[in-house]
Amino acid sequence: MKIGIDIDNVIANTYQDLYAFFDSFMKRKSDPHETIRIMRKHKIKMWFYFYKAWRQKVMTKVSLIDGAAETIQGWSKEHQIYLVTSRYPIFNRQTKWWLKEHKIPYWELHHAPETTKHLKVDRCDIFIEDNLDECEVLADHCERILLFDQPWNQKPIKQKNIIRVKDWEEIRKNI
Numbered sequence: 214m215k216i217g218i219d220i221d222n223v224i225a226n227t228y229q230d231l232y233a234f235f236d237s238f239m240k241r242k243s244d245p246h247e248t249i250r251i252m253r254k255h256k257i258k259m260w261f262y263f264y265k266a267w268r269q270k271v272m273t274k275v276s277l278i279d280g281a282a283e284t285i286q287g288w289s290k291e292h293q294i295y296l297v298t299s300r301y302p303i304f305n306r307q308t309k310w311w312l313k314e315h316k317i318p319y320w321e322l323h324h325a326p327e328t329t330k331h332l333k334v335d336r337c338d339i340f341i342e343d344n345l346d347e348c349e350v351l352a353d354h355c356e357r358i359l360l361f362d363q364p365w366n367q368k369p370i371k372q373k374n375i376i377r378v379k380d381w382e383e384i385r386k387n388i
């Protein structure tokens with residue numbers, strides 16, 4: 214099978230580990246919804262934020278989400294793993310370093326702006342993702358989408374091939 218997997222907040226605890234860094238950069242406290250809204254609205258400011266994050270190598274310090282590494286290791290023996298992240302390409306080396314450090318095998322690693330991931334890996338049998346907007350686009354290009362449950366994706370799901378999952382144990386049951 215061809216399995217597409219997002220990195221942030223699916224394999225890596227990015228939001229949980231970096232919100233304090235984000236809040237200190239913005240000099241205000243934001244909940245997850247505000248963080249996403251700010252990131253989408255203030256593109257230029259976000260360039261400075263990501264540049265600072267890159268300089269401080271914060272992406273190399275994020276923790277793993279329970280069960281992700283072992284599950285992907287098991288799948289990699291018989292399936293093709295495509296990691297597709299919306300991180301900016303400047304994080305490519307730090308991302309590869311982090312994946313190697315945590316022994317996460319993959320066939321290909323791609324960077325794609327939000328809602329364009331299908332252009333990197335079309336016709337996946339399964340894609341695991343936490344961004345509901347991305348899932349809605351991917352649902353037209355992939356067989357099944359597993360929406361990784363997060364506070365920012367609580368809107369009702371429209372497409373039948375999008376299934377909400379709460380953790381990696383539930384993901385394994387759905388494969």
Ligand SMILES: [Mg+2]
Nearest residue numbers: 219221222343
């Ligand atoms: Mg994500």
